[in-house]
Amino acid sequence: MAGDISIGELSRRAGVKVTTIRFYEGAGLMPAPPRSEGDRRLYDAGHVRRLSFIRHARELGFEMEDLRTLLELSDRPDGSCGPVDEIAGRHLAAVEGKIAKLTALKGELSRMLETCNHGAVGECRVIEALADHSHCGGEH
Amino acid sequence: MAGDISIGELSRRAGVKVTTIRFYEGAGLMPAPPRSEGDRRLYDAGHVRRLSFIRHARELGFEMEDLRTLLELSDRPDGSCGPVDEIAGRHLAAVEGKIAKLTALKGELSRMLETCNHGAVGECRVIEALADHSHCGGEH
DNA sequence: CTTGCTCCTACAGTGACTGGAGGATGCAAC
DNA sequence: GTTGCATCCTCCAGTCACTGTAGGAGCAAG
Ligand SMILES: [Zn+2]
Ligand SMILES: [Zn+2]
Ligand SMILES: [Zn+2]
Ligand SMILES: [Zn+2]
Numbered sequence: 001m002a003g004d005i006s007i008g009e010l011s012r013r014a015g016v017k018v019t020t021i022r023f024y025e026g027a028g029l030m031p032a033p034p035r036s037e038g039d040r041r042l043y044d045a046g047h048v049r050r051l052s053f054i055r056h057a058r059e060l061g062f063e064m065e066d067l068r069t070l071l072e073l074s075d076r077p078d079g080s081c082g083p084v085d086e087i088a089g090r091h092l093a094a095v096e097g098k099i100a101k102l103t104a105l106k107g108e109l110s111r112m113l114e115t116c117n118h119g120a121v122g123e124c125r126v127i128e129a130l131a132d133h134s135h136c137g138g139e140h
Numbered sequence: 141m142a143g144d145i146s147i148g149e150l151s152r153r154a155g156v157k158v159t160t161i162r163f164y165e166g167a168g169l170m171p172a173p174p175r176s177e178g179d180r181r182l183y184d185a186g187h188v189r190r191l192s193f194i195r196h197a198r199e200l201g202f203e204m205e206d207l208r209t210l211l212e213l214s215d216r217p218d219g220s221c222g223p224v225d226e227i228a229g230r231h232l233a234a235v236e237g238k239i240a241k242l243t244a245l246k247g248e249l250s251r252m253l254e255t256c257n258h259g260a261v262g263e264c265r266v267i268e269a270l271a272d273h274s275h276c277g278g279e280h
Numbered sequence: 281c282t283t284g285c286t287c288c289t290a291c292a293g294t295g296a297c298t299g300g301a302g303g304a305t306g307c308a309a310c
Numbered sequence: 311g312t313t314g315c316a317t318c319c320t321c322c323a324g325t326c327a328c329t330g331t332a333g334g335a336g337c338a339a340g
Pocket of ligand 4: 248
C-alpha cells in the first residue's frame with residue numbers, strides 16, 4: 001500500500017519510542033499489524049491516531065488498565081460515555097489526592113530547610129526533622 | 141540481652157513491614173544485625189531509630205540512593221550539613237515540579253469532564269480531548 | 281504433642297517501560 | 311556487486327521500591 005508506515009515512522013509521528021510501541025503491542029494496547037515480506041510491521045494512519053491517543057492518555061497519567069477500557073469504549077461510539085467519564089473522574093480524584101499529599105511534603109521540606117542554620121550535621125534541622133516525625137504537624 | 145527485639149517487634153515499633161526490613165538489609169540501608177541461636181535477627185533501640193528515620197524519609201519521597209547518603213552523613217555528626225541540605229533542596233525542587241505538572245493535569249481533566257454532555261461515546265469530550273492534544277492549552 | 285504464630289531463605293511478580301545482544305533487512309553510494 | 315549504515319527483528323535482563331509466595335524451621339501455650 002502507498003499509505004504504509006514503518007515502526008520508526010510511526011514512532012516519529014506519534015512521539016513514542018519504537019521499543020515502547022512493541023511493548024504496547026505485547027500488552028494489547030496496540031494491535032499486531034500486518035507484516036511485510038521481510039517481517040517488518042506495517043502501520044497506517046489509524047495506528048497513528050490510536051498511538052497518539054494512548055500517548056496523550058499516558059501523559060495525563062491514566063494507567064494502562066484504564067487505557068485498555070478507554071480504547072475499547074472509544075471503539076464503540078454508540079454506547080453511553082458514562083464509563084468513560086467515570087474513569088476520568090476517578091483519575092481526577094487521584095490526581096487531586098496526589099497534589100494534596102505533595103503539597104504537604106513541600107511544606108514539611110521547606111520548613112526543614114528554612115529553620116536549618118547550615119552548620120554541622122549534628123545540628124542540622126533536616127536530619128533532626130527526619131529523625132522525629134512529631135516535629136511535623138501531622139501533615140502526612 | 142534484655143533489650144533485644146525481634147524483627148516483628150521492630151516492624152511494629154517503626155511501622156515498616158517485616159519483608160521490607162529484610163529488603164532494606166539486602167539493599168544496605170539497614171545493617172545485618174546479630175542473630176540468635178535459632179538464626180533469628182536481634183535488633184535494639186538504635187535499629188528502631190534508624191528504621192524510623194528511613195521510614196520518615198521514604199514517606200517524604202526521598203529515594204533510596206539519597207537515603208543511603210543521608211544515613212552516611214548523619215552517622216558523622218561533625219561534618220558540614222551542606223550536602224544534606226543540598227539533597228533536601230533538590231528533592232524540594234522535584235516535589236514542586238511534580239505539583240506543577242499534576243496541577244496542569246488536573247486542569248485538563250476538569251475541563252474535559254466539565255464540557256462533556258454525558259451522552260454517547262461518539263460525542264464524549266473526554267474521548268475527544270484525549271484524541272487531540274491541541275485542545276489542551278499546551279499545559280503539558 | 282499439637283496448634284498456631286513467628287521467623288528463615290530464596291525467588292517471582294508488580295507497572296511501564298528501557299536498554300542491550302545478536303542477527304536480518306533495506307537502501308544508497310562507490 | 312559489494313560495502314556500509316540505518317533500521318528492523320526477537321528475546322531477555324534491568325529499573326524502583328517494594329510485595330507476596332513457597333517451603334521449611336523455631337518457639338510458646340494449652
Ligand atoms: Zn542542615
Ligand atoms: Zn513527617
Ligand atoms: Zn463523556
Ligand atoms: Zn494534552
